Amino acid sequence: MIHQYKNNGYNIVLDVNSGSVHVVDDLVYDIIALYEDHTIDEIVVELEEKYSERDMREAYGEISELKEAGQLFTEDVYEPYIDSFKDRPTVVKALCLHIAHDCNLACKYCFAEEGEYHGRRALMSYEVGKKALDFLIANSGSRRNLEVDFFGGEPTMNFEVVKQLVAYGRSQEEAHNKKFRFTLTTNGILLNDEIMEFANKEMSNVVLSIDGRKEINDLMRPTRNDHGSSYDIIMPKFKKLAEMRNQNNYYVRGTFTHNNLDFSKDVLHLADEGFEQISVEPVVAQPTDSYAIREEDIPVLCEQYDLLAKELVKRKKAGNGFNFFHFMIDLTGGPCVAKRLSGCGSGCEYLAVTPWGDFYPCHQFVGNEEFLMGNVDEGIVRTDIRDMFKNCNVYSKEKCKNCFAKFYCSGGCAANSYNFHGNINDAYDVGCKLQQKRIECAIMIKAALAENE
Template sequence: MNFKAHHKFVHRGKRYVLNIEAMLTSMICDETWWALHAAPSFTFSGLSQEAGRDLQLLDLIASESKDVVESANPTSTPIRNIALFITQNCNLACIYCYGKDGGYGSSGHMNSTTARMAIDWLIKQSGDVKTLGIAFFGGEPLLNFSLMKKVVEYARQRGSEFNKDFEFSITTNGSLLTDEKIAFLNENKINPIVSFDGSKDVQDTQRPFKDGQGSYDVIEPKIRKLLNTFPNATARATLKGATKPKEVTVALNKIGFRSTHMTIASPSLFEVPDKRMGEECGSQSMTTDLDRDAEDLLQSIKSRDVDRLRWLKENSDLVSRLTAFFNKEKKYFGCGAGRAYVGVDNTGGVFLCARFVGKAEYKLGNVFEGQPSRGKYMNSPIRTVEECKNCFARYICGGGCYHENVGASGAVDKPSVSYCRIMRRSVEMVAYVASQLTDGDRKYLSQSGIVRSRSCPFDFPA
């Protein structure tokens, strides 16, 4: 008997199986487990009624021995988002900075001519896309606040001429926030993302000023002021060494952040990488936290604790992945890098994404010359990368982060072992939670807004 592509796993002594293509999951009996394990020599006639029901419910019985991987997204995608490096200077000296002290190999401010060209270039590259995104990046973008104001004004002007709407965000370390700047962000609906690593000890160790002084006491009160205006601003923390994700989340919540995002420090591409840093630091604690978060999520659903569920939605990736699983939304790419999203450096160079700015081998062109060279990044990793083709997590992962891959393995198409470990465990935990939910549980998640319902297939993006 042949079975469709699936993944078996054990959690808390119970056996589970995931139908990879159909995105279905269930707890299964021992007999079903061993039937799947013994394929293709196992015969259907020898199965009990319970095991047969498991296999049919999960749509696992295949007429052929191999699944056909579904087609990926179209090979031509308009660019709709840019990370605009209005400066490649920074006033912090983060110990893990992948941009080499924020300069990305070439420090300095962007000038207004280049900024205007970048906006015009984005409009041209966006085709029929109506809503475009500009993320102010650096370095520390508030070091060039005067240019930021000009960019917003020019983008709005050109947007009205070409029937385009612009959405803005800024990734900042928070050290230069003032009442004037917060008011400007608010007036222009610029969504702030604050890079901040948690407690005073961690922040001061990992994100000191250039002179070596700690930054926590300077930045923390500025963040609190920002949160008075932007209560839903996101904190982006980087894990390094033995830093525990739970402790970081608690510290960020204490300051007032409702939404947090964490990533593991990866090697700088501007130096000889210590691959062990990208591969191991923090990955074990993150997988442990995934197990804990899964139990927390499940219990919160069963007890209808909407406040806790809202907190988990903002602080754990499990909820967004559960949504994708419920709606059978398959990812064919880790993100939009090189396709719908690129990084633009302070001289107008166009790069694979913000993290690759300054690295010539990942330069796709520049804003003065028109079409970027993006062909290499149009093919889905889950169709072309051997490690991804048969991975059970492929449709939730989409192939991972190009920068994480290069930092760990030296190649965009060679996945990071630690990233894969975390993602696979995350998918197992999503499958585990999904297997425990009733129709009533799913209805509650949808009605309470924790998990969004699947979009109507006739709702096309503008």
């Protein structure tokens, strides 16, 4: 399967099944579109008004050479392989600990309903968290690296327990030959020197929630009880923390909505404020929500991604670039095909844990009792849910089979699919279109930066 497109003056050809990427001239671009259904003689006739026969035969030869080398027009041979891969025993690699189902902001788009997850306010106790870590150690097989996300709600509202659980995890590493990677996601309101120092010592990654420009951020992320602008409270703290981490191993992470379709300005605002690791992502909301991304917004958003990609190339070439999470792509390394096609791991390798110790497939499913899988005392009780998620991959989704993005997207988000289609083996269509655009931009950026090599 070939995906060819033009972006920012580059003719790009992606050989989907091998992962090879080529930048080509107009001649090759036109021939590749005809290559599979036409002989060279037919192509010469078809394109004789645009190109010389000599050039066409030469270009055709180059294409054939790459086809022979397995870098163009390769076949999809992976479906039987993935079938055998998914029969392997499951190990749990990661937990998302819902340390607090409570929040000191009242963000309008929060899927957790202002931090409370469709239920009661609650804080996780040390005892529940300890049992969760014990479960992870016991169910992780021979895997050494274990991930634990401190999530919420707002985890800093229960920070003593965070510290206790990190200490407990560290105390278990040597005896079990494990290494914990802890991460923290915070809205920044309660950040202080003590929390920052702790995060810099113990957290492999820190996610700092901010939407961009002040008026955009404060519109969707208001404080409770009129405590003023959340932007004014968090921005100086986030800048300080990013510098303390040497601009590595963190993200400032925002959400854009129908209210700021010009979201590239928010990304560039964050970059201009000095942040070098940035993610600003489309809201996922029901169509009835006033701020939801709509089908008719897609062309505008695609233009925004193009604008952002061009600006990023310009800044990278000038030496003042930044990383944009959704444009980061590894074309030469990256994971194996088994990982690429089997998805994010939710429901089998990754579980969310509520403050009272219940297991759900991921943080997006928390509160939906249909997806309650077990708890820290009994382990996984609903193995049928685990198996459903384990069998969810690119080949279980009709929409993904012929999509050029499948090796970079892995079939999209199960929660989004469920929320829009009622089952996890579909795909959220608006999300797909934006993901495809982001991958096209990410590859273009690689091509543009390769010019200097």
